[in-house]
Amino acid sequence: MFKRWLRPTTMAAMVALAPLAAMAQETPKQGGDIVVTYKDDITTLDPAIGYDWVNWSMIKSLYSRLMDYEPGTPNLVPSLAESFTVSPDGLTYTFKLRKGVKFSNGREVVASDVKYSIERAVNPKTQGPGAGFFGAIKGFDDETGGKTETLSGIETPDDGTVIFHLSRPDATFLHVLAINFASVVPKEAVDAAGGDFGKKPVGSGTFVLKDWTIGQQLVFERNKDYFVKDMPHIDSFKVEVGQEPLVALLRLQKGEVDIAGDGIPPAKFLEIKNSADGPQMIVDGEQLHTGYITLNTKVKPFDNVKVRQAVNMAINKERVTRILNGRATPANQPLPPLMPGYDKSFTGYAYDVAKAKALLAEAGFPDGFETVLYSTNTDPQPRIAQAIQQDLAAIGVKAEIRALAQANVISAGGTEGEAPMIWSGGMAWIADFPDPSNFYGPILGCAGAVQGGWNWSWYCNADLDKRAVAADSMSDPAKSAERTAAWGKIFTDIMADAPWVPVINERRVVAKSLRMGGADNIYIDPTRVINYDAIYVKQ
Amino acid sequence: MVFLTLRRLVQAALILLGVAAITFVLLYALPADPARMIAGRSATAQTVANIRHELGLDQPLLVQFDTYLANLVHGNLGRSYAQKTEVWTLIIARLPATLVLMLTGILVEVILGLALGTIAAVRRGGFVDRLVMMASFVGVSAPQFVVALLLLYVFAVTLGWLPMSGYGTFAHVVLPASTLGVLGAGWYARMVRSAMIDVLNQDYVRTARAKGLSSHRIIFRHALPNAILPIIAMIGIDIGQFMGGVVVVEAVYGWPGIGQLAWQAIQQVDIPIIMGVTLTSALAIVIGNLLADLVAPFIDPRIRTR
Numbered sequence: 001m002f003k004r005w006l007r008p009t010t011m012a013a014m015v016a017l018a019p020l021a022a023m024a025q026e027t028p029k030q031g032g033d034i035v036v037t038y039k040d041d042i043t044t045l046d047p048a049i050g051y052d053w054v055n056w057s058m059i060k061s062l063y064s065r066l067m068d069y070e071p072g073t074p075n076l077v078p079s080l081a082e083s084f085t086v087s088p089d090g091l092t093y094t095f096k097l098r099k100g101v102k103f104s105n106g107r108e109v110v111a112s113d114v115k116y117s118i119e120r121a122v123n124p125k126t127q128g129p130g131a132g133f134f135g136a137i138k139g140f141d142d143e144t145g146g147k148t149e150t151l152s153g154i155e156t157p158d159d160g161t162v163i164f165h166l167s168r169p170d171a172t173f174l175h176v177l178a179i180n181f182a183s184v185v186p187k188e189a190v191d192a193a194g195g196d197f198g199k200k201p202v203g204s205g206t207f208v209l210k211d212w213t214i215g216q217q218l219v220f221e222r223n224k225d226y227f228v229k230d231m232p233h234i235d236s237f238k239v240e241v242g243q244e245p246l247v248a249l250l251r252l253q254k255g256e257v258d259i260a261g262d263g264i265p266p267a268k269f270l271e272i273k274n275s276a277d278g279p280q281m282i283v284d285g286e287q288l289h290t291g292y293i294t295l296n297t298k299v300k301p302f303d304n305v306k307v308r309q310a311v312n313m314a315i316n317k318e319r320v321t322r323i324l325n326g327r328a329t330p331a332n333q334p335l336p337p338l339m340p341g342y343d344k345s346f347t348g349y350a351y352d353v354a355k356a357k358a359l360l361a362e363a364g365f366p367d368g369f370e371t372v373l374y375s376t377n378t379d380p381q382p383r384i385a386q387a388i389q390q391d392l393a394a395i396g397v398k399a400e401i402r403a404l405a406q407a408n409v410i411s412a413g414g415t416e417g418e419a420p421m422i423w424s425g426g427m428a429w430i431a432d433f434p435d436p437s438n439f440y441g442p443i444l445g446c447a448g449a450v451q452g453g454w455n456w457s458w459y460c461n462a463d464l465d466k467r468a469v470a471a472d473s474m475s476d477p478a479k480s481a482e483r484t485a486a487w488g489k490i491f492t493d494i495m496a497d498a499p500w501v502p503v504i505n506e507r508r509v510v511a512k513s514l515r516m517g518g519a520d521n522i523y524i525d526p527t528r529v530i531n532y533d534a535i536y537v538k539q
Numbered sequence: 540m541v542f543l544t545l546r547r548l549v550q551a552a553l554i555l556l557g558v559a560a561i562t563f564v565l566l567y568a569l570p571a572d573p574a575r576m577i578a579g580r581s582a583t584a585q586t587v588a589n590i591r592h593e594l595g596l597d598q599p600l601l602v603q604f605d606t607y608l609a610n611l612v613h614g615n616l617g618r619s620y621a622q623k624t625e626v627w628t629l630i631i632a633r634l635p636a637t638l639v640l641m642l643t644g645i646l647v648e649v650i651l652g653l654a655l656g657t658i659a660a661v662r663r664g665g666f667v668d669r670l671v672m673m674a675s676f677v678g679v680s681a682p683q684f685v686v687a688l689l690l691l692y693v694f695a696v697t698l699g700w701l702p703m704s705g706y707g708t709f710a711h712v713v714l715p716a717s718t719l720g721v722l723g724a725g726w727y728a729r730m731v732r733s734a735m736i737d738v739l740n741q742d743y744v745r746t747a748r749a750k751g752l753s754s755h756r757i758i759f760r761h762a763l764p765n766a767i768l769p770i771i772a773m774i775g776i777d778i779g780q781f782m783g784g785v786v787v788v789e790a791v792y793g794w795p796g797i798g799q800l801a802w803q804a805i806q807q808v809d810i811p812i813i814m815g816v817t818l819t820s821a822l823a824i825v826i827g828n829l830l831a832d833l834v835a836p837f838i839d840p841r842i843r844t845r
Contacts, residue, residue: 039790040803043621124589127577127623131586144585198623214632215795216706242793243704246688250696251703407808411572452575452587 028517032537033236034258036530037243037251042218044198045209047183048121048128053430053529054261056180058239060528061220061232063183063203066095066114066162067174071534072521074434076174080109080184080204081162090169090475095162101227103186104208111156113184119143119151120190121181130181133432136170171475171483175433178527206232206533215242220532233536252281252513258537259523259530260511266380269325272511283510284327285524288431290336290439291320291328292424293373293388293501294413294456299420302371306363308498312349313356314395315501319387323380327509331502334439334491338526341436341488348495348502356395368396374412374419376426377403385423413456422456423503434526436487437472444494459499464490547832551825558821559611559814563604566810573620573808594620607814616818617811619804626815629800636706637796640719640789641781643712645774647720652727653770657758659728660735660766671728678725687718687791704793715792719785723777727770734766741765768839775831779824 044050047059068079078084081095101109122131122143134140138153155163166173176182189202201209204227207220218239222232240257248260249268264272264282272278295302295311302308317330332348335341360368373392375385382403392399399421404412406427412419431438442448446465448455467490474483494500510523510530517538522531574591591597595606610617616626659671694714695703705711738744739762747757786798797816804812 041622041800043807044623046623049623124586125593127590127593129578144589146589195618196624214629215636215800240705240793242789242795242799244790244793247691247704247791247793250691254696254703256703405806405808411575414575450584452572452584 028230028233028534028536029538030230030233030536032234033238034234034516034535034537035238035240035256036259036261037240037248037257038261039241039243039245039248041215041241042239045201046198047180047185047203048117048126048130049198050180051129057525057529057532058218058220059180059183060205061207061532062201062205062209063180063185064101064109064205064227065178065180065182065184067178067182069178069525069527071531072519072525074526076178079178080114086475088476090171090473091166093164093166093173095164097160097162098227099160101204102225103189103202103204104223104225105186105189105202107186107188109184109186109204110159111162112159113186114162115151115154115156116187117184118154118182119149120185122151123149125149128181130179133176133179133181136166136168136173136176138165138167140167169473169475171472171480172433172435172437173475175435179433207237210236217241232533234532237532249511252511253277255513255515258513258516259535261530263509264511266325269327269509277514280514281511283512283520283523285508285520286336286338286505287508287524288336288339288434288526289506289508290331290334290502291504291506292331292334293503294419294422294424295499295501296417296420296456296458297497297499298458299417301363301365301369302420304363305497306359307365309349310356310359310363310395311392311397312495312498312501313352313359314397315388315391315503316351317503318351319391320384320504323383323387324504324506328504328506331505333495333502334444334500335436335488336431336505339431339434339436339439340484341491343488343492346492346495349498353394360395360397365396368398370398370400371420372402373399373421373423374402374404374409375423376406376409378406378426381423381425384425388423410454414452414454416451416458419456424456436484436491437468440468440487440490444499457499459494459497461494461497464494544829544833547829551829554825555818555821556608559608559818560604562814562817563607564600566813567600567603573810577620611818616815619809619812621804621807621809626811629812630797630815630819633795633797633800636794637782637798639712640715640785640794640796641778643716644719644723644781644785645777647716648723648727648777649770649774651720651724653731653763653767655724655728656731657735657763659732660739661754661758663732663736668732672732675725675728678722679729681722683718683722683785683787684791686722687715687788690714690718690721691791704791706793706795711792715788715794718788718792719781727773730769730773731766734769735762738762738765764838768835771831771835771838772828775827775829776824778827778830779820782820782823782827 038054040054042055042058043052045055045059045062047063050056050059064080066079066081067076069075070077080098080101082098084093084095086093097109097111103109118134120126121128122134122140124144124146131144137151139151142148143151153165155165157163183203186202190197193200199212206223206226208223209218210221211219219236221236245260245262245265246268248257248262249264251257252260273282295308297303321328321330333343333346373385373388375381382401385401385403389399389401409422410427413422442454444455444459445468446460446462449458449460467486471483471486471490508524512523515537516535518535522534525531574587574594574596578587578590595603618624619626619629622629655671655675659668662668691703691714694701701710701713744757744761747761782797786802788794789796789798797819800812801816804816
């Protein structure tokens with residue numbers, strides 16, 4: 001969350017492997033200093049706390065984790081770990097650490113640092129948003145409940161070995177060890193920072209933070225001791241904050257900026273796209289994102305499945321993509337197309353006003369009804385909400401739009417009986433890691449349908465919940481395909497109950513200068529947005 | 540004079556206390572739950588409850604306010620929810636930029652406003668007067684965003700005379716200060732014009748004219764000092780406003796001032812920062828007005844006898 005820290009983390013995932021071929025054609029050059037801009041301040045670089053799409057990529061580069069991903073892909077590889085083994089029952093993971101890896105304070109990384117870092121992320125005192133990801137580790141409940149400050153499920157028999165004991169099989173556990181919250185930090189540096197570790201980060205990643213002038217800029221320099229040879233490619237990157245996207249774009253065109261992190265403002269998109277350098281400047285990639293309308297199953301008349309289905313048929317999704325200048329594709333199921341488990345053959349509810357009206361009449365609302373549609377108040381979300389409002393009017397449903405600050409919409413969604421409909425734009429779900437389970441629990445499962453939860457449809461289907469748990473227990477890699485299929489079926493089966501109107505899968509746009517090299521999928525990396533480790537400057 | 544100053548200081552303290560109380564209640568009444576937002580979307584109810592407890596949000600409102608005031612007295616504004624850093628550190632980091640922009644912006648405003656207002660008053664009813672008044676009307680009603688982008692486009696992008704954004708050198712401050720100055724000067728020009736017209740009709744001006752003084756001397760020596768008083772009060776108000784942040788101008792020029800900080804904090808419902816910035820700008824308004832009151836007697840000795 002975030003934006004904003006409140007906006008779902010943009011961990012885009014782009015599975016298209018085609019650009020990898022392009023990447024192979026060009027050998028990355030070493031060296032060069034680049035300038036990156038963002039509108040908002042960087043909030044924190046503490047890996048246990050940072051959870052917005054801007055600091056996510058920086059944290060990835062400052063620290064290392066047991067597992068990581070091949071640049072530009074969702075393929076997991078050992079990183080700080082040299083190797084690992086999983087017990088046949090899927091409950092014990094044993095990792096051997098790479099030797100001689102050093103924190104930027106000079107000390108060698110040992111097994112107890114891994115244990116400390118994860119315990120710190122789970123500790124309620126840290127107030128980190130990532131604690132829940134480690135729920136499968138034994139002793140998790142004791143630590144979050146405040147009974148202890150350690151996790152009984154993590155064992156460190158020697159400096160080079162970490163063993164995790166899980167309380168239930170979790171097929172996503174290796175992904176969990178690759179997310180930022182599992183980044184390894186040295187205890188002495190955390191203690192020395194006195195609660196300000198997010199401003200004084202110490203890690204063992206590809207970069208180190210050289211300077212941070214609050215409100216102005218951050219300078220990251222290459223970690224000369226990084227354990228992978230020839231990584232990163234650039235010598236340094238300077239992040240300038242407080243830069244209006246429009247101005248950042250002008251500066252990019254003048255050559256003062258290399259990456260405009262906030263992308264291209266919609267008003268400028270076509271102009272840039274059609275300019276001579278446009279195709280080289282724009283990086284336009286799919287991400288693991290779905291924009292949806294929630295239909296609150298606990299509010300009348302959305303407690304009637306026919307009404308929800310009618311609304312699904314009434315929304316003109318093509319028009320919404322036009323509002324976004326075509327930077328999206330219509331969606332028909334909760335999972336985005338690039339997510340494993342996405343069902344290509346599933347068609348969902350087609351746009352059919354006549355059928356929607358008939359279904360509504362069948363449900364007992366021949367003249368429609370009045371309701372309320374919530375949306376965030378930042379452009380273009382209110383305009384999309386208006387398009388939805390017009391579509392609803394066509395079947396006789398009068399929806400009053402409440403465009404509020406994001407925090408207020410989230411709050412209304414998490415209050416039972418409060419928000420009949422919410423357009424999720426600006427807050428919509430983007431996967432934390434490329435696995436379908438990440439699209440279920442908090443937003444469609446029973447666990448999220450609680451006060452303050454993110455399941456704004458308040459949809460709870462015990463049968464589907466059971467199938468979800470079963471799917472996540474298939475941690476044997478040999479069963480991976482079976483597991484993915486099981487997940488895919490869960491999401492298409494959900495659509496029979498229609499708790500959502502899946503509307504669009506949004507694409508992400510980044511603008512880069514002509515001197516920047518590298519394939520598109522390292523600028524819109526599936527797991528880290530901009531992959532600062534892999535980008536390079538063409539000499 | 541000492542008594543006046545003391546009385547104003549006590550008043551100032553009361554005003555600040557009032558601002559603190561009102562902001563606190565308003566923010567507490569917000570439906571958005573900071574604990575929920577910090578906890579993130581994957582958090583369990585237990586985690587949210589833990590965070591709420593850590594932040595002291597489960598305490599009664601009065602207890603929270605009491606704690607807040609106690610910390611405030613010790614100069615502790617609390618810790619940002621999102622950045623987990625002392626609010627004071629964040630404000631201090633941005634204060635120099637805000638002060639620079641405030642001073643230069645007001646300087647441009649005053650110089651432009653005085654000049655235009657005086658010319659308009661002297662040429663009252665004429666073409667120049669109408670032109671100035673029209674320009675000032677456009678100035679006060681033009682959106683900051685449009686003017687800022689326009690200046691940026693002309694002077695930074697097209698002509699390339701000045702940097703597009705940033706902070707640190709004199710060149711950086713020219714465009715933001717000019718934007719504020721051009722837009723704010725309208726008010727000053729109108730104020731100066733009406734005060735000048737008033738003064739120019741006074742008997743002593745007529746006497747001065749009768750004595751055969753040059754019009755130059757009449758305007759600068761006799762009329763302007765007497766017309767300048769309302770301007771002092773306006774500067775006092777501007778100090779407060781600029782300290783509260785000129786969000787749009789700061790955003791366009793990438794100026795690292797307090798306005799940016801406040802705007803980002805509002806979007807994140809980062810209550811400690813919002814509280815801190817509100818108090819800082821309230822303090823600035825109080826100080827600005829206090830200064831205006833204290834300076835006025837030096838310009839117009841009659842005020843002292845009141």
